Amino acid sequence: xxxxxxxxxxxxxxxxxxxxxxxxxxxxxxxxxxxxxxxxxxxxxxxxxxxxxxxxxxxxxxxxxxxxxxxxxxxxxxxxxxxxxxxxxxxxxxxxxxxxxxxxxxxxxxxxxxxxxxxxxxxxxxxxxxxxxxxxxxxxxxxxxxxxxxxxxxxxxxxxxxxxxxxxxxxxxxxxxxxxxxxxxxxxxxxxxxxxxxxxxxxxxxxxxxxxxxxxxxxxxxxxxxxxxxxxxxxxxxxxxxxxxxxxxxxxxxxxxxxxxxxxxxxxxxxxxxxxxxxxxxxxxxxxxxxxxxxxxxxxxxxxxxxxxxxxxxxxxxxxxxxxxxxxxxxxxxxxxxxxxxxxxxxxxxxxxxxxxxxxxxxxxxxxxxxxxxxxxxxxxxxxxxxxxxxxxxxxxxxxxxxxxxxxxxxxxxxxxxxxxxxxxxxxxxxxxxxxxxxxxxxxxxxxxxxxxxxxxxxxxxxxxxxxxxxxxxxxxxxxxxxxxxxxxxxxxxxxxxxxxxxxxxxx
Numbered sequence: 326x327x328x329x330x331x332x333x334x335x336x337x338x339x340x341x342x343x344x345x346x347x348x349x350x351x352x353x354x355x356x357x358x359x360x361x362x363x364x365x366x367x368x369x370x371x372x373x374x375x376x377x378x379x380x381x382x383x384x385x386x387x388x389x390x391x392x393x394x395x396x397x398x399x400x401x402x403x404x405x406x407x408x409x410x411x412x413x414x415x416x417x418x419x420x421x422x423x424x425x426x427x428x429x430x431x432x433x434x435x436x437x438x439x440x441x442x443x444x445x446x447x448x449x450x451x452x453x454x455x456x457x458x459x460x461x462x463x464x465x466x467x468x469x470x471x472x473x474x475x476x477x478x479x480x481x482x483x484x485x486x487x488x489x490x491x492x493x494x495x496x497x498x499x500x501x502x503x504x505x506x507x508x509x510x511x512x513x514x515x516x517x518x519x520x521x522x523x524x525x526x527x528x529x530x531x532x533x534x535x536x537x538x539x540x541x542x543x544x545x546x547x548x549x550x551x552x553x554x555x556x557x558x559x560x561x562x563x564x565x566x567x568x569x570x571x572x573x574x575x576x577x578x579x580x581x582x583x584x585x586x587x588x589x590x591x592x593x594x595x596x597x598x599x600x601x602x603x604x605x606x607x608x609x610x611x612x613x614x615x616x617x618x619x620x621x622x623x624x625x626x627x628x629x630x631x632x633x634x635x636x637x638x639x640x641x642x643x644x645x646x647x648x649x650x651x652x653x654x655x656x657x658x659x660x661x662x663x664x665x666x667x668x669x670x671x672x673x674x675x676x677x678x679x680x681x682x683x684x685x686x687x688x689x690x691x692x693x694x695x696x697x698x699x700x701x702x703x704x705x706x707x708x709x710x711x712x713x714x715x716x717x718x719x720x721x722x723x724x725x726x727x728x729x730x731x732x733x734x735x736x737x738x739x740x741x742x743x744x745x746x747x748x749x750x751x752x753x754x755x756x757x758x759x760x761x762x763x764x765x766x767x768x769x770x771x772x773x774x775x776x777x778x779x780x781x782x783x784x785x786x787x788x789x790x791x792x793x794x795x796x797x798x799x800x801x802x803x804x805x806x807x808x809x810x811x812x813x814x815x816x817x818x819x820x821x822x823x824x825x826x827x828x829x830x831x832x833x
Contacts, residue, residue: 357459358390362452367394368440369449370401370411371433375512376446377401377411383450388457393427396420397436413437444516447509465490520717522567523555523632523670526804528697529717530568530631531668533660535638537675537685538701543708543728543737544674545579546586547701548634550737551672553590555632556602562724562739562815570631571602573669577609577640582734589731593738604630609640612659613652625666633663636674647687657694684713703728707740718804725797739817740797755781755789756798760814767802767811793818 370377386398400419404411413433417424424430469487476483520529528534528551538544554561558569576583583605591597611617625633635641638656645652664671678686681702685692692698698714706728725740758777762768770790777786793799798818805811
């Protein structure tokens with residue numbers, strides 16, 4: 326069988342796209358349809374046997390709006406029925422003379438390459454089925470209307486036929502089928518994609534997160550720092566930034582000073598260009614107003630930001646009783662709708678309760694709905710960020726920062742304790758060894774010990790490790806734990822390597 330990845334396929338991919346034709350109703354209006362969902366569903370079927378099987382189970386070829394898609398879906402269904410795997414080659418053969426009418430192999434290849442996620446096949450298929458049901462409703466209504474125009478000739482017969490048409494329509498709208506499309510077996514479950522990290526170990530794409538703490542501690546500075554690093558693709562302090570992209574920042578308070586904070590951040594991070602990927606709403610968005618949430622949903626669907634910051638949750642839920650399950654449930658539903666609209670990480674800035682020990686302010690349903698909870702505390706411009714809840718990562722990671730004046734505002738930076746200014750020669754040497762062997766996934770103590778030998782004894786290295794951690798010059802990799810630690814340099818640690826004068830006068 327021909328390999329779909331051979332040079333002939335590359336030539337196909339270079340050919341200009343020939344879009345198959347669409348259909349219109351008799352009155353010129355375009356019936357309900359979703360070509361994106363149709364293309365994604367067929368593309369998934371071309372990439373996965375399980376996805377093809379799910380597609381055949383959930384929709385009929387006639388449910389597709391575009392005639393070309395109907396033909397392709399029929400070919401996929403025929404191959405599944407014969408126990409063969411539908412792919413670019415087998416579907417092309419099955420289509421035969423209809424291949425050119427369907428856009429040729431070029432179009433099949435584009436469908437395959439443009440599929441967002443195979444694991445979402447049930448959702449794509451359901452969307453195809455929903456729009457097909459709407460078109461059937463329109464068609465049935467037209468038939469019933471036509472009967473009405475001629476009912477004066479035989480009204481009883483017209484009513485009976487109208488009832489039969491309506492019964493046929495409702496019989497095809499089986500609510501059990503809708504739910505069945507959401508049920509996964511183990512093989513389909515394995516197609517689900519794991520969480521994609523935004524800031525490894527801290528925030529994930531397509532997740533709900535809250536950053537909370539007492540008033541005035543610096544929550545907005547931390548949230549803005551995260552937003553700007555995502556927007557510019559800058560590494561988050563000690564972490565490699567995996568996913569960079571557009572950011573929507575809803576500034577419910579303090580919007581007038583936001584420009585000064587951004588300029589301060591640029592000064593401290595030596596970033597010279599403005600963050601063009603950052604969009605700011607200089608006012609609160611009412612998450613309890615369905616119309617406003619709908620407007621926000623449409624905007625995010627169109628712009629698809631990687632990160633959406635809601636600063637603060639209280640300002641964006643005016644008049645809400647935060648201890649009410651109903652009001653908090655509405656806010657959670659709105660946040661979840663925003664997340665779904667763009668597949669975004671939604672980070673809400675929130676306040677602590679009457680005491681830090683009380684945790685998040687408001688009804689417990691908020692905590693249950695969140696993937697990530699970050700708590701910020703601080704004294705005298707030293708901020709401590711604790712990961713209280715991580716649904717998909719180890720909990721308990723702690724990071725320390727300082728709020729440093731800059732320009733007409735301030736920005737956060739890694740905090741380095743005074744102990745780091747008096748490192749011994751062996752401790753500094755151990756830090757340099759770690760910098761030379763550092764890997765993205767971190768370094769184990771045994772690997773570090775091997776690289777440091779024979780210049781640094783194991784006991785000396787163990788003491789150096791404690792000093793470097795207490796000085797915030799090294800930390801744990803986000804995916805490791807205290808029981809199975811893997812060490813990485815923090816940004817403060819890198820600054821000591823890059824600028825030895827910061828370590829003072831040291832003797833070997």
